[in-house]
Amino acid sequence: MSALAYDGTAMLGRQLRRIRNNPGLVVLTQTAPITMLLFFGYVFGSAVAMPGEAYRSFLVPGLLVATAAGGITTGMLQAAQDTHRGVMDRFRTMPVSRAAVPLGQAAADLVVTAAGTVPLLLVGLAVGWRIEGSALEAAGALGLLLLFRFASTWVGILLGMLTRDEETGGQLASMTFVLPLLSSAYIPVDGMPGWLRTLAEWNPISAVTTALRDLFGNAPVPEGAAWPVAHPVAGSLAWCAVLIAVCAPLAVRRFSH
Template identity: 80%
Template structure:
């Protein structure tokens, strides 16, 4: 194992121990999507044209992607917390790769997120959601979901290193809850006004949500949408590549510089 890979693995272990020592936050982040599924699925489902069970099948992929997008919030808060408490400065004094710390944080976040999918998916099955596609398509959907989580975590890490303050990161992270609302995660975009529909369909969450619905066999790809939604798998992969290409180098550079 190369030194940089060893450094990244060590930092991932540190991050996993950090999560284990804060079980309350873990429980909160894992139960919130389940609460939203039950609330939206039974309240909104009765108000929309879709029958309740059909809407819950439509909603599950959207909530999965909305939860993955929360990688921005968790990445931001944890990075800002380390900077604010002086942990980042101490880590910078160690003879390790400057990419090891943010990489370890992002990989650990994906591991924790992947484990957290299990209870949510079980509740989804209990309320009527099913994987209508093939097993291979289902595996591809989960892989795409975790890739999106990985990409959004890098966005959060960079913003957390930039903010350098727990309170500011918490407030800014809370604002990320609006991102799924400006997408097709909860409702179809076909009935939205033209400009708002365009904004929603160019939201990365919409592309990934559409890709998951297609791969799971829960809903067909809508016609007449923007390119990322009309070609959701390609659009999702492109969005993930863009986010990683932009924010991973920025986060590593910001960590290495250590500037306020």
Template identity: 80%
Template sequence: MNTLAHDGTAMLGRQLLRMRNNPGLLILTQSMPVSMLLFFGYVFGSALAMPGAEYRAFLVPGLLVATAAGGIMTGMFQAAQDTHRGVTDRFRTLPVSRAAVPLGQAVADLVVTAAGTVPFLAVGLAVGWRVEGGALRAAGALGLLLLFRFAASWAGIWLGLLTRSEEAAGQLGGAVFLLPLLSNAYIPVEGLPGWLRTLAEWNPISAVTTALRDLFGNAPVPDGAAWPVAHPVAGALGWCAVLLAVFVPLAVHRHAHGKG
């Protein structure tokens, strides 16, 4: 455990330095959610049966979770880049904990995400979003958001180690943008056809988004929804537990052995 903590801290420092040396990508990933909030909030808000300010309050938690799901793409690209360039093979020859490298990558991504959430929330407050559920519930919402980002990062790391190619990771990463579209992140799903609504409500993004809206006090839990959305906090925690239980051992094993 001490070895993992020491090696993981070293890998965390490597990842943070790597991000600092690539400021363009960092700025893009942090500014994109703000741009989407302004665009969707003022364009989509005028087309839906919600007043503009109400829709923007509805949208902020959804965009937070959609951005957190982007940890799949970030983790995948960074892991594939290291594998493609031979960095992962060199790490395998060093006397370091096999879990340290993916752990350092996931924690570094979490730190950057936490920092990037602050300006996004500031813009959200500027366009009409408010915390209506109290400070303690808001803290729980942010903790749940970061837990989901951490779990999504592990899924991305495994996929990146699996693809072993920056080009393949980039192409597959485009599919990540479809996940929020098949959820309640951007629009209410109550009016969707039955099968599509069921698919959207069993999407992990929907459970986490509904949990954030409930904890922030932005929107009530919808009636007649599937279990993960009807019980959003439990559903979100359950999805995070499943993602971590599945992808942490897969990513560690893949990093250690290059297969499996």
């Protein structure tokens, strides 16, 4: 086994134990999306020009992607905490692969996210959401969702290492809730002003959300949209590739120094 695989597995175990010892965070991350689904689906949904059940079918993929984008928040908070408390400095003195520490954090987050997606899917089914596409398309949608979470976590890890402070990281993380609001996750972007619609369509969350709706068979790809939304699967893969290609090497470099 290579040094990266061996050390990365060790760091994955360390992160999973860390998450297990913080049950409050696990409960919050598990229940918050379900609460938002019920609130948006039954309260906020009454203001959207869609029947209730149709809006909930529209909402579930968007909420899945918004939750995946939360990897920025969790990645940032954990990396900022480890950096501020000197854990990163201690790891630097150990004979471990430079990439193993951030990779272990990203992999552990992915495992927890995969498990946490199941309750949200079940509640979505209970409130009327259905998978209208094929099983293969649904599997592709879930794979794309997890890839986006992995990419988002790398963004958060890099930002957490750059802030180097728990309080600053927490303040910056609290601002990330705006990202899904500036996308098609919760509402259609058709009625937005031109400049805001352009901003929303170039938001990676919109591309991934549109891809999930298309693969699940919940809504067609909108016409006349920006390229990432007009070609949602390709656009989503491109966004994920760019985020990982930029943030992962920079995070590893930051850890090394």
